[in-house]
Structure formats: C-alpha cells, structure tokens
Amino acid sequence: MTESAGPALKVGDRVEATTGAVAHGGHVIARVQAGPEPEDGTVVVFVRHALPGERVLIRVTDVSKRFLRGDAIEVLEASTDRVQAPCPLARPNGCGGCDFQHASLPAQRALKAAVVSEQLQRLAGLTREVEVQPVLVPGRADDGLRWRTRMQYVAMPGNAVGLRKNHSHDIVEVTDCVIASPDARVVLAGDPPARDFLSETVRDRSFDVASDGFWQVHPGAPEALVSTVLELLAPKAGERVFDLYAGVGLFSAFLAEAVGPTGTLFSVEGDRRASDFAKSNLADLRQAKVRPGRVDRVLAEMDTFADLVVLDPPREGAKKAVVAAIADLAPRAVAYVACDPAALARDLAYFAERGYQLSDLRAFDLFPMTNHVECVALLEKAGSDLR
Numbered sequence: 001m002t003e004s005a006g007p008a009l010k011v012g013d014r015v016e017a018t019t020g021a022v023a024h025g026g027h028v029i030a031r032v033q034a035g036p037e038p039e040d041g042t043v044v045v046f047v048r049h050a051l052p053g054e055r056v057l058i059r060v061t062d063v064s065k066r067f068l069r070g071d072a073i074e075v076l077e078a079s080t081d082r083v084q085a086p087c088p089l090a091r092p093n094g095c096g097g098c099d100f101q102h103a104s105l106p107a108q109r110a111l112k113a114a115v116v117s118e119q120l121q122r123l124a125g126l127t128r129e130v131e132v133q134p135v136l137v138p139g140r141a142d143d144g145l146r147w148r149t150r151m152q153y154v155a156m157p158g159n160a161v162g163l164r165k166n167h168s169h170d171i172v173e174v175t176d177c178v179i180a181s182p183d184a185r186v187v188l189a190g191d192p193p194a195r196d197f198l199s200e201t202v203r204d205r206s207f208d209v210a211s212d213g214f215w216q217v218h219p220g221a222p223e224a225l226v227s228t229v230l231e232l233l234a235p236k237a238g239e240r241v242f243d244l245y246a247g248v249g250l251f252s253a254f255l256a257e258a259v260g261p262t263g264t265l266f267s268v269e270g271d272r273r274a275s276d277f278a279k280s281n282l283a284d285l286r287q288a289k290v291r292p293g294r295v296d297r298v299l300a301e302m303d304t305f306a307d308l309v310v311l312d313p314p315r316e317g318a319k320k321a322v323v324a325a326i327a328d329l330a331p332r333a334v335a336y337v338a339c340d341p342a343a344l345a346r347d348l349a350y351f352a353e354r355g356y357q358l359s360d361l362r363a364f365d366l367f368p369m370t371n372h373v374e375c376v377a378l379l380e381k382a383g384s385d386l387r
C-alpha cells in the first residue's frame with residue numbers, strides 16, 4: 001500500500017482504526033486509509049486517549065502534509081490496561097494536562113519505558129530495555145494522584161481558573177485538578193507570585209528558590225535524582241566536578257559535600273536569580289563556586305578539566321556544542337538528567353561521537369498520568385569499565 005502525500009481527510013472527519021505502538025508525546029499510532037479511493041493510500045494518525053492494540057473511532061483534530069492528529073472518541077475494543085480516568089476532564093476536547101489517565105499506572109510506566117527505548121534506538125542507535133520506576137513518597141499512596149507541588153492556572157471570568165486544552169490556547173475550567181497536591185503552590189499565569197521565594201528541604205539541607213523559579217514538581221524528585229546522581233557518579237574526596245544547568249544548586253550541594261574541602265564544585269546556571277540563590281544555598285561549602293551565565297559561554301571562558309560532570313538541561317537538551325565542550329573537560333563520568341527522552345537521545349549520539357558511551361540508564365515516573373518521564377543517564381569514556 002502506498003503512503004499518502006496529502007490526506008483527503010479533514011478536521012472533524014471520523015475514522016475507525018486499530019491502534020499500534022505508543023509514540024513520544026502521549027499518543028499511539030494508527031494507520032488509516034487517507035481517502036475514499038484505494039489509490040489514496042494510508043496515512044499515520046497520532047491518536048490521543050487510546051492505548052496500543054485498541055479498536056477505536058477517531059475524530060481527526062489536526063491535519064498536516066505527512067500525518068494527522070486525532071482523538072479516540074469511542075473505544076470499540078478496549079485494552080486490558082484501560083481504566084476509568086479519575087478526572088472527568090481527561091477526555092477528548094478536555095484538559096490537555098494529562099495524557100494517560102485512561103491507563104493503569106503499571107501500563108503508563110510501560111508506555112513511557114517503550115517511548116524511551118524507541119527514542120534511544122531511533123535517535124542514538126542504542127538498543128536498551130528500559131524500566132520506569134515509581135517514585136514513592138512516605139505516607140502517600142502510589143496512585144499517581146495529588147503529587148504536583150506547583151500549579152500554574154489561567155484566570156477565567158469570576159473566580160474560576162482553568163488549564164489549556166491539548167495543542168490549543170483554549171482553556172477548560174478546572175475545579176479540582178486530581179494530580180495537584182492539596183498544598184500545591186498555585187500561580188496564576190501573568191500574576192506575580194504572592195511571595196518572592198520558598199524554602200525547600202532535601203535531606204538535611206535547605207534550598208531557597210524563587211517562587212516562580214525552577215524546582216522539581218514531584219515531592220519525591222529531589223531525593224530520587226540526588227541519590228541516583230551520587231550513586232552513578234560515585235564522587236571521591238578531592239575531585240573536581242561541574243554541575244551544569246544547576247538551578248539553585250540542588251546537585252551542587254550534595255556533590256560538593258561528597259568531594260569535600262579538598263575538592264572543587266562549579267555550579268553553572270544561566271538564570272541570574274537562580275544563581276544568586278545558589279550562592280546563598282551553597283555559602284557553607286567553600287569548595288562550591290557559583291558561575292552565573294550560559295553554560296556554553298562559561299565553559300568557553302574556563303580553560304579547565306573535570307573529573308565528573310552532571311548536567312540537567314531544559315527540555316531542548318544540551319545540543320552538540322555544549323556536549324563537545326563537556327567532552328573537552330575529559331571527565332571520567334557524566335550524569336545526564338533529562339526530562340525529554342528525544343533530546344537525551346540526540347545528545348547521547350553527540351556524546352558517542354566524542355567517545356562517551358551510555359553505561360547506565362535509570363528512568364523515573366516523576367509525572368504520573370502525563371506522558372512525561374525523567375531519565376538519568378551515565379556516560380563514560382569508551383574503554384572504561386562499563387556496567
């Protein structure tokens with residue numbers, strides 16, 4: 001069968017299909033007849049609200065030259081992984097915040113694991129089985145609900161608030177977001193936060209962070225990520241470490257403690273307010289040196305070397321030039337904390353070009369009910385002991 005160059009299907013059309021594999025971004029893939037004639041060929045539809053292997057009725061929501069988007073508006077044959085979504089807004093034309101409420105938690109984690117594996121294979125040529133681990137918070141159920149400690153709503157008429165629909169600027173009113181923690185810090189888009197900064201505690205340390213600045217949104221995330229980075233990098237006293245995209249110094253603090261007063265920790269962060277907070281958060285650690293500025297510029301100005309590097313870039317990843325600059329530091333190991341598996345996989349390919357291979361990969365379900373997943377990758381120079 002031929003692949004269609006331009007589907008005859010249009011927004012609003014309905015078409016039945018059996019869904020295939022999960023795709024990055026919270027969809028599953030279906031292939032449908034592109035038009036009424038056999039010669040119209042088939043076209044790929046990225047379908048929300050479905051699971052792999054289901055028979056569904058799809059309403060087309062978006063048409064591009066090469067593919068379509070659609071919502072499963074009726075499930076004709078359901079997957080055994082399907083459950084009743086806990087939120088009534090987790091439906092076609094509802095809230096765009098959650099992608100996988102209609103899947104059991106183990107199934108959500110399996111879907112995310114499949115996406116990470118597929119991205120590693122496709123973008124970095126790496127074959128790897130991935131397991132997405134739950135992140136448990138003492139005293140809380142592992143039910144994927146009430147975990148989000150920061151929420152940004154859009155103000156609506158009256159005192160109502162809302163969240164955006166998927167791929168849209170339209171807002172849907174939300175009275176009780178089921179993934180928001182009851183004590184979540186709430187910011188209305190466009191409004192200045194009520195307080196300048198908050199204090200967060202991780203282990204025995206306190207971190208001040210701007211109220212609208214970056215801090216992990218899952219309450220178990222700081223501990224899960226810090227302990228993983230420390231385990232994978234195994235820092236030793238006296239070592240020289242870079243924490244890139246360091247925020248207010250979460251990894252910096254514990255890495256600086258680990259290398260001790262004979263070591264050195266450089267904390268590099270581009271947001272001025274975050275690096276000011278990092279300075280005060282790390283003030284008791286003489287070996288910790290905050291370097292404000294863009295990672296590419298700071299590294300270009302420092303003619304130096306590293307034993308270890310941790311990087312935790314924004315969604316778009318570090319990209320080729322920063323990866324090359326990290327490789328030029330010749331670290332014995334790099335821990336890459338990533339919130340987008342596609343950007344991670346692209347950067348892993350750049351690391352491979354510079355002789356650094358993936359030697360361990362952990363994945364965590366820090367965003368239950370959504371399609372998002374956090375990974376920590378360990379990279380080591382080819383030829384060193386691989387795990």
Ligand SMILES: C[S@@+](CC[C@H](N)C(=O)[O-])C[C@H]1O[C@@H](n2cnc3c(N)ncnc32)[C@H](O)[C@@H]1O
Nearest residue numbers: 214245246247250269270271294295312313314
């Ligand atoms: C995902 S956050 C990680 C923060 C920190 N590692 C943590 O866990 O709290 C990414 C950080 O990178 C910073 N950032 C983004 N682009 C940057 C760049 N080009 N150079 C330096 N920092 C950057 C952002 O301000 C943000 O603080």
